[in-house]
Amino acid sequence: MTDFSAITACGESCSGCAKKLDGRCPGCIEADGHVPEWAESGRCRVHACTRSHHVQFCGLCPEFPCPELPSLIAWNPDIVERMTALRNEYKRIVRIVGSNYCGRWNKTRTACRGIVIRGNRLLLSFETVTGQWMLPGGGLEAGEEERECCIREVAEETGFLICPTECVLEIDEFYGDCRWVNRYFFGEVTGETAVRLTEREKEVGMEPRWLPLDQIIDIFSAHASYAGTDEMRRGMYLREYTALTRLCRGVSSGRQVILLNGPSSSGKSTLAKELQALVKERKSENYKVVSIDDFMVVNPMETIYEDDVYAVSGDLCEQALEILGSGSGVIIDHVITSERIFRQLKEMLFAYPLRTVHVTCPVKVLIEREQARGDRCAGSAEASAEYLYPQGGYDLTVDTAAKSPRENALTILERLF
Ligand code: SF4
Ligand code: SF4
Known part of the structure; x- marks a missing residue:
């Protein structure tokens, strides 16, 4: 981001x-x-x-x-x-405006915060003296890269070394004449080190804790109850509540993300609907389909470039997060043609299990289907097959020319659910 x-x-x-x-x-x-x-x-x-x-x-x-x-x-x-x-x-930046905001900021401070999940537990910093919880993180130092800042802050406060994603969410808070920029990163634990607390953190008895996600979301959801008595805590709990509900509220539901990635005209949309119905029928689980087509204005006379897809793929991820947060799973119908689009999707949906399906068929069939549908720029199907990213390493590959949508959906259900 x-x-x-x-x-x-x-x-x-x-x-x-x-x-x-x-x-x-x-x-x-x-x-x-x-x-x-x-x-x-x-x-x-x-x-x-x-x-x-x-x-x-x-x-x-x-x-x-x-x-x-x-x-x-x-x-x-x-x-x-x-x-x-x-x-x-x-x-996509979330803005929280305090009642004392004067309408124009003169100072900006940036902080980087780590969201580290193990199973369905979240790593937190807990002040044993004040009873206050917070996501580990803190202020960016001069000349420091944001990811470095996130690694340093999480290590100093909790003793865990992490490998962070790119920034997945920004929340800007406006209080007084100041804009506080909070950049959130998911992180995976890679090791441990000595905790290094500041004098203030020692005074408040800061300790690392792992708490179930639902429990900490509940705690942060009480932000309004601190209004008037502890404004600092109210603002912080509101911010952390906003971040967690947006990025990982549905983790405990156990739902996953099924990515159907394949060239234009490979039959992903039909397969996605078939899979959605089959999961409901056989597992009684709700999955919703999110398609990149719903975010693009497709003109059969115009070529779709990677930039066009990248410009809206983040919005697709936002919609997927909303669905996951409501407790449903997501089937994503996408044509990913670059490493940056794939990485953005993986990082924004980092909290949820991601299963990848390569949807393919012979190029000759792609071209025939493209001509038959007539609503795509000629050559899109072949080009997107050539540039599809990644080219390998999927959990499963299905051939839509060799098998019917129902047969392929059954294979996905048996292998990935
Ligand atoms: S061209 Fe762009 S970077 Fe240069 S002064 Fe103008 S706005 Fe700034
Ligand atoms: S879009 Fe055009 S009118 Fe608007 S700020 Fe830029 S140059 Fe000026």
């Missing part, structure tokens, strides 16, 4: 820029658009325009995509796609 604190008006990121690192450029955000590149004109026009529209970057502008945009950001021919992807991702 993008670190939006470093995203400039034109959708670039100053983080890691050599000119900024060696002091030649102050950074576009810090200099409010007055960077050396634009010295003659005084200020970057893109930056000035976003400020006049009160938005951080063009993708959030009510006029986006305005007719001037391609010429203003001429160095990026894919600027509309880039901004669309950024906008979709930005929409």
Whole structure:
């Protein structure tokens, strides 16, 4: 998930820029658009325009995509796609606004927090003196990468070494004149080390604890009861409750994610419906189907690019999380053509068991089906078969030309449920 604190008006990121690192450029955000590149004109026009529209970057502008945009950001021919992807991702940030928020922030603090699950238990930091629970994590230090921060904070507070995913959720809190950015990472325990508590953490008797997920969600759900008496705890419990209900509320239901990944026209949609009905019939379990097609505007005259799919695949994962959180399982019908789309899906759904099915058939059959349906750009099926990711390593492969949807659904049921 993008670190939006470093995203400039034109959708670039100053983080890691050599000119900024060696002091030649102050950074576009810090200099409010007055960077050396634009010295003659005084200020970057893109930056000035976003400020006049009160938005951080063009993708959030009510006029986006305005007719001037391609010429203003001429160095990026894919600027509309880039901004669309950024906008979709930005929409997924959760915002909690405190009653004392003054309407504009002057300070930003970033913290990284680890969600470490073992079975259906969650790793927590518990203050034995105050009786307060929290997800392990803490503030980003100067020059530190976010994942490094997450590893360090979890290790210092709990003594567990973890391997974190990329950031899977951002919750921004607004209190007073401050914006608190909370970046959440799932983590897998890889080892142990010595706990290193701060003086304050020692005073409150901080200890690591493993608690059943449902129990800690219950504890955090009482956030409103601290209103007026312990505002710090109220805000923190609300934030952690929001994160856990969004990312892993349904873990104890034992439901799983079945990913049907295959090229366009390979018969995934029919198979998904057949499998959904069969699971209900044989196991009395509710599974819902989420299809990438529901998130795309498909025009038979236009090629679908990987960028288009990546821009909406996070929304598909959000919908899958909502369904899983309600206690149902999910069958995902997807055409994944890159490592980044696959990784994002695995990381966002990290809390749930993921079973992968490669849905395939001979290319000749794909082409015939594509011609027969007539609602896809010619060549999509063959291209998506060539670029499908991953190409191997699935839990199961089914051939939709060799067997009927019912037969393939039965195989999936027998092998993966
Ligand atoms: S100064 Fe303008 S072009 Fe340069 S990074 Fe900032 S918004 Fe983009
Ligand atoms: S989308 Fe166009 S009008 Fe809106 S801020 Fe960007 S350049 Fe300005």
